[in-house]
Amino acid sequence: MATVTLRNVRKSFGSTEILHGVDVGMADGEFVVLVGPSGCGKSTLLRMIAGLENITAGEIDIGGRVVNDVAPKDRDIAMVFQNYALYPHMTVRENMAFSLRLAKAPREVEEAEVQRAARILGLSELLHRYPRQLSGGQRQRVAMGRAIVRNPQVFLFDEPLSNLDAKLRVQMRAEIKELHQRLRTTTVYVTHDQIEAMTMADKIVVMHAGRVEQIGAPLDLYDRPANMFVAGFIGSPAMNFVRGTVRGDRFVSEGAVDWPLPPPAARGGAGEGRPAVYGIRPEHLFPATGGIPAEVQVVEPTGAEMQVLARVGGAPVLCAFRERIAARPGETIGIEPDPALAHLFDVETGRRLSA
Amino acid sequence: MSVTTATPGWARPRTRPGWLARLFDSKPFLIVACLFPAVGLLLVFLTYPLGLGVWLAFTDTQIGRSGVWVGLENFQDLFEDRVFWSAVFYSVFYTAAATALKFGLGLWLALLLNHHVPFKSIIRAIILLPWIVPTVLSAIAFWWIYDAQFSIISYVLVDVLGWRDTYIDFLGTPWAARWSLIVANVWRGIPFVAISLLAGLQTISPSLYEAALLDGASPWQRFRHVTAPLLMPILAVVLTFSVLFTFTDFQLVYAITRGGPVNSTHLMATLAFQRGIPGGHLGEGAAIAVSMIPFLIFATLFSYFALARRKWQQGESND
Numbered sequence: 001m002a003t004v005t006l007r008n009v010r011k012s013f014g015s016t017e018i019l020h021g022v023d024v025g026m027a028d029g030e031f032v033v034l035v036g037p038s039g040c041g042k043s044t045l046l047r048m049i050a051g052l053e054n055i056t057a058g059e060i061d062i063g064g065r066v067v068n069d070v071a072p073k074d075r076d077i078a079m080v081f082q083n084y085a086l087y088p089h090m091t092v093r094e095n096m097a098f099s100l101r102l103a104k105a106p107r108e109v110e111e112a113e114v115q116r117a118a119r120i121l122g123l124s125e126l127l128h129r130y131p132r133q134l135s136g137g138q139r140q141r142v143a144m145g146r147a148i149v150r151n152p153q154v155f156l157f158d159e160p161l162s163n164l165d166a167k168l169r170v171q172m173r174a175e176i177k178e179l180h181q182r183l184r185t186t187t188v189y190v191t192h193d194q195i196e197a198m199t200m201a202d203k204i205v206v207m208h209a210g211r212v213e214q215i216g217a218p219l220d221l222y223d224r225p226a227n228m229f230v231a232g233f234i235g236s237p238a239m240n241f242v243r244g245t246v247r248g249d250r251f252v253s254e255g256a257v258d259w260p261l262p263p264p265a266a267r268g269g270a271g272e273g274r275p276a277v278y279g280i281r282p283e284h285l286f287p288a289t290g291g292i293p294a295e296v297q298v299v300e301p302t303g304a305e306m307q308v309l310a311r312v313g314g315a316p317v318l319c320a321f322r323e324r325i326a327a328r329p330g331e332t333i334g335i336e337p338d339p340a341l342a343h344l345f346d347v348e349t350g351r352r353l354s355a
Numbered sequence: 356m357s358v359t360t361a362t363p364g365w366a367r368p369r370t371r372p373g374w375l376a377r378l379f380d381s382k383p384f385l386i387v388a389c390l391f392p393a394v395g396l397l398l399v400f401l402t403y404p405l406g407l408g409v410w411l412a413f414t415d416t417q418i419g420r421s422g423v424w425v426g427l428e429n430f431q432d433l434f435e436d437r438v439f440w441s442a443v444f445y446s447v448f449y450t451a452a453a454t455a456l457k458f459g460l461g462l463w464l465a466l467l468l469n470h471h472v473p474f475k476s477i478i479r480a481i482i483l484l485p486w487i488v489p490t491v492l493s494a495i496a497f498w499w500i501y502d503a504q505f506s507i508i509s510y511v512l513v514d515v516l517g518w519r520d521t522y523i524d525f526l527g528t529p530w531a532a533r534w535s536l537i538v539a540n541v542w543r544g545i546p547f548v549a550i551s552l553l554a555g556l557q558t559i560s561p562s563l564y565e566a567a568l569l570d571g572a573s574p575w576q577r578f579r580h581v582t583a584p585l586l587m588p589i590l591a592v593v594l595t596f597s598v599l600f601t602f603t604d605f606q607l608v609y610a611i612t613r614g615g616p617v618n619s620t621h622l623m624a625t626l627a628f629q630r631g632i633p634g635g636h637l638g639e640g641a642a643i644a645v646s647m648i649p650f651l652i653f654a655t656l657f658s659y660f661a662l663a664r665r666k667w668q669q670g671e672s673n674d
Contacts, residue, residue, distance in 0.1 A: 050565075050569060051568075051569075052565050052568070052569075072568050072569050073568065073569060073570070073571035073572075077569070078569065079565075079566070079569050081562045081565070081566060082562075083560065083562055085560065085562035085563050085565065085566035087563060087566075087567075087580075087581065088585065089584040089585060098567075098570050098572075098580070099569075099570035099571055102570055102571045102572055102576060103571055146566075146570075150570075
């Protein structure tokens with residue numbers, strides 16, 4: 001068990017800098033998810049914590065010890081790889097026991113640890129199998145078992161669920177979360193899937209193009225995204241953005257559409273006459289007669305909700321209605337945002353203006 | 356809506372296939388037609404010569420005189436023939452020594468090339484050179500390298516470096532000649548081994564090495580527990596081929612020493628040729644060639660059973 005602290009961590013490949021100074025603090029026992037689109041540097045950051053990539057600048061601190069120059073095996077971490085990286089020529093038992101065997105642990109310790117991990121993960125029946133003979137979910141569990149056997153201070157997961165089908169992914173998501181609640185080991189988890197991040201994390205680190213965009217608890221990120229990137233990345237379907245100007249108590253967008261603003265106390269830096277971006281999540285728009293006129297383009301019923309893509313004054317706006325409405329493409333319906341849940345962003349920087 | 360409906364008044368005509376089309380649709384005809392070239396080639400160029408060779412081994416045929424069936428007489432003669440046993444010994448020794456060296460050096464080269472080295476592709480191309488040079492050309496080159504008077508090795512050691520006083524007689528004494536041929540064979544055989552093993556190494560996922568690194572494996576342990584076992588399947592195949600090619604080698608030896616000095620460097624293949632064609636005793640030459648078959652079968656079976664398929668490679672089935 002340990003804290004993990006990244007201080008101004010940078011990474012360059014040749015002259016290309018791909019991590020531009022990352023600062024993250026992770027508390028003992030916390031489940032931290034690094035999330036971001038492909039190429040944002042999240043996997044590289046994880047590999048730097050593991051010691052598989054060297055650190056160009058800055059410090060990585062695990063349990064109060066700077067590990068920049070510590071060999072991977074001495075960092076007291078265990079990693080689960082995206083492709084599991086199970087040794088194909090070893091049985092499940094040998095795969096899990098490999099690190100103990102290399103450390104010359106006594107056979108009783110080795111056996112006890114393997115049995116413990118197998119019990120936790122429900123692998124006891126499969127110990128004599130080879131990876132080839134396992135299903136995707138079982139391989140995933142063996143990879144976790146290999147990590148558990150080592151009793152590390154920190155677990156590192158590199159997109160561990162991306163090779164599984166959708167249903168199994170949901171199931172393994174719950175299993176990993178449950179495992180963490182049981183073992184309470186500090187965990188760093190990399191994914192590009194914001195739903196995984198939202199459902200599993202104690203703390204989410206949203207990364208974009210080698211920078212940290214925002215760090216916070218899942219619901220904080222959802223309720224108060226620090227900028228347009230986080231606002232658009234967290235939440236599904238993604239937030240709608242409309243450009244316009246603050247006019248008194250209303251926000252006026254292209255085509256003279258009036259949007260209700262949050263109460264004055266929550267508007268922050270969005271003063272009168274200021275150009276801004278108005279952000280509203282699809283699930284915070286409601287059908288209302290006499291509301292903002294919206295021309296329906298596509299209707300997608302998912303059962304739980306109706307997703308309606310509409311044009312509002314020329315801007316595409318996606319709505320997710322809880323109630324079923326009988327709208328057809330081409331018709332005009334009225335929509336009404338919940339003003340308390342609207343966000344305002346700066347046009348230039350994308351930063352959040354509303355409080 | 357008219358866009359989505361086909362033009363009315365026209366239907367695709369039903370055509371009745373011609374006899375040729377029906378012939379090519381018939382399965383029995385296709386089976387015969389497709390198998391014929393392969394089976395024909397195998398029969399004419401493999402089965403017939405092999406059968407003829409085996410039959411000749413049991414006759415006393417000579418060039419210009421068809422022989423009669425003599426049973427095992429040729430083999431009985433060979434059994435008491437010191438030159439034959441010397442050729443058997445050298446064939447085995449040549450194969451063992453050359454294969455060991457080829458695999459040692461080839462694996463080492465492959466491991467080096469599997470790392471990120473500058474000018475990797477150029478180096479790979481250079482390594483392949485010995486393999487693409489025609490064997491007889493490289494044999495002639497080695498013949499000059501091993502020449503008693505004009506050897507470049509002797510020249511460097513004696514005249515340039517001054518480490519020796521006399522020129523080396525590479526091909527003049529039995530053991531020197533034997534080792535010289537082995538070196539030539541190793542030089543020629545390394546590219547095949549190195550490139551094949553490199554291909555094998557590149558199929559090993561880098562994340563396995565990273566996992567082993569995190570598991571605390573030293574470089575030697577990573578080689579021993581990850582590289583070696585995962586390379587074993589391809590190693591077995593390459594080893595089998597290498598042993599077969601080396602054991603049946605002919606060109607290098609015949610071009611460089613012709614089996615001399617005093618028959619000390621005869622392989623079974625060169626001896627068979629020597630006795631059969633220049634010597635004219637086709638029956639005896641064939642008997643020597645047939646004697647190679649058990650060795651080859653043994654080598655193939657050994658690699659097949661001892662090295663080839665491991666349990667972990669087999670399919671999804673439960674044991």
